[in-house]
Amino acid sequence: MEPCRLAASELACRRGDRVLFGGLSLALEAGEALQVTGPNGTGKSSLIRILAGLMRPFAGKVDRAGSMALIDERLALDEHLPLGRALEFWQSLDGCTSPGRAITTLQLDGLLEVPVRFLSTGQRKRAGLARLLNSGQQIWLLDEPLNGLDDQARQAVEALLALHCGGGGIALVASHQPIALPAQQSLHLPDFEA
Amino acid sequence: MRAFTALLRRDLAALLPGSARGNSLLPLLFFLAVAMLYPFAVGPEPELLAATGGGVIWVAALLAAILPLDRLLAPDVESGFFDQWALRGIAEEVVVAVRLLAHWLSFGPFIIAAAFPASALVGIDGPTLHVVLLGLLAGTPGLAAIGIIIAAVTVGLKGGGAALSGLLMIPLAVPLLIFGAGSLSTGGESGLALTAAISLVLVAIAPFAGGAAIRAAREG
Numbered sequence: 490m491e492p493c494r495l496a497a498s499e500l501a502c503r504r505g506d507r508v509l510f511g512g513l514s515l516a517l518e519a520g521e522a523l524q525v526t527g528p529n530g531t532g533k534s535s536l537i538r539i540l541a542g543l544m545r546p547f548a549g550k551v552d553r554a555g556s557m558a559l560i561d562e563r564l565a566l567d568e569h570l571p572l573g574r575a576l577e578f579w580q581s582l583d584g585c586t587s588p589g590r591a592i593t594t595l596q597l598d599g600l601l602e603v604p605v606r607f608l609s610t611g612q613r614k615r616a617g618l619a620r621l622l623n624s625g626q627q628i629w630l631l632d633e634p635l636n637g638l639d640d641q642a643r644q645a646v647e648a649l650l651a652l653h654c655g656g657g658g659i660a661l662v663a664s665h666q667p668i669a670l671p672a673q674q675s676l677h678l679p680d681f682e683a
Numbered sequence: 684m685r686a687f688t689a690l691l692r693r694d695l696a697a698l699l700p701g702s703a704r705g706n707s708l709l710p711l712l713f714f715l716a717v718a719m720l721y722p723f724a725v726g727p728e729p730e731l732l733a734a735t736g737g738g739v740i741w742v743a744a745l746l747a748a749i750l751p752l753d754r755l756l757a758p759d760v761e762s763g764f765f766d767q768w769a770l771r772g773i774a775e776e777v778v779v780a781v782r783l784l785a786h787w788l789s790f791g792p793f794i795i796a797a798a799f800p801a802s803a804l805v806g807i808d809g810p811t812l813h814v815v816l817l818g819l820l821a822g823t824p825g826l827a828a829i830g831i832i833i834a835a836v837t838v839g840l841k842g843g844g845a846a847l848s849g850l851l852m853i854p855l856a857v858p859l860l861i862f863g864a865g866s867l868s869t870g871g872e873s874g875l876a877l878t879a880a881i882s883l884v885l886v887a888i889a890p891f892a893g894g895a896a897i898r899a900a901r902e903g
Contacts, residue, residue, distance in 0.1 A: 542770075564762060
């Protein structure tokens, strides 16, 4: 696997006529993780969307090497389908051949027959993580991955992140909750308020 | 190629009549209902019905094509599918092209098949039916293409999108209707050819227009 890299220089983000942050630079090499912190509305989600290439920054540029995966509050699983079938769509798209490990790790075995719309907040979050895990991408962008998760699931997520970074991946986590990350760096968004 | 088949399978599972979302029989029933209402409204005179029936089938097909529009792209944008595809390097154009194919497959062939019972209801004869069928075959891909462009343009609108799609669809579909239904009165193959030509242009434009509209909605 080619080493991945995620860097941004002098990023600024504007929503409407308000500049959320400016002059933000970061650089992550393979195996590194970064937690983005800050109160609601400081631009954590916007930063993630800019890094993912889904939003144009107001200023600055993003430089990335490697494949990216994202989870945010939108699950991207078909609500009317049973969870197993909904995940299968992404598995066939991503060419994932062994989906079982992610499903066991995230304790979704018993939920595969349940339609996605009946899942609870925490179960939905875990389903999104299973999609992320099976995509086999190198750079993980996680927007509030711990929302609605119980202690056990939180520990599972932290273990997954450690494993991912240990295997040469990059993780960028936006969360207002404390989370244990390997080789942790953190970035407090209000410091870059314009 | 793997992406293409995976996308097409998902789209067909969602859009074909009798699928999990289970609402796509409605355009077909709507089409037949319009054809059934027409003789009640204008009276049972065979000459009048035979002269106007083909046009009514065209209008019914156009109106039926409006029904699925608000569910065509918006749910996938709202639930983050398009973001996930973009991250995987699958262009919006590809997704829209596949969706266009699935959308046409889920109403075009069924409308054409339903034109047989509809022609009996509005009382048109064999040769006229022949022209109607060829016209629908040439015109429904164009209707599907207009539909998907409108669905993409209205994707970011919260509420009111459904009624607006209908309003936008009608004027844009007028050229197809003029040449498609016009081929009945002038009896011309040239009318059918022009219908097919408009359809082809629309089908060629639709993925790019739709893809650009979805990207623009994401930036906002």
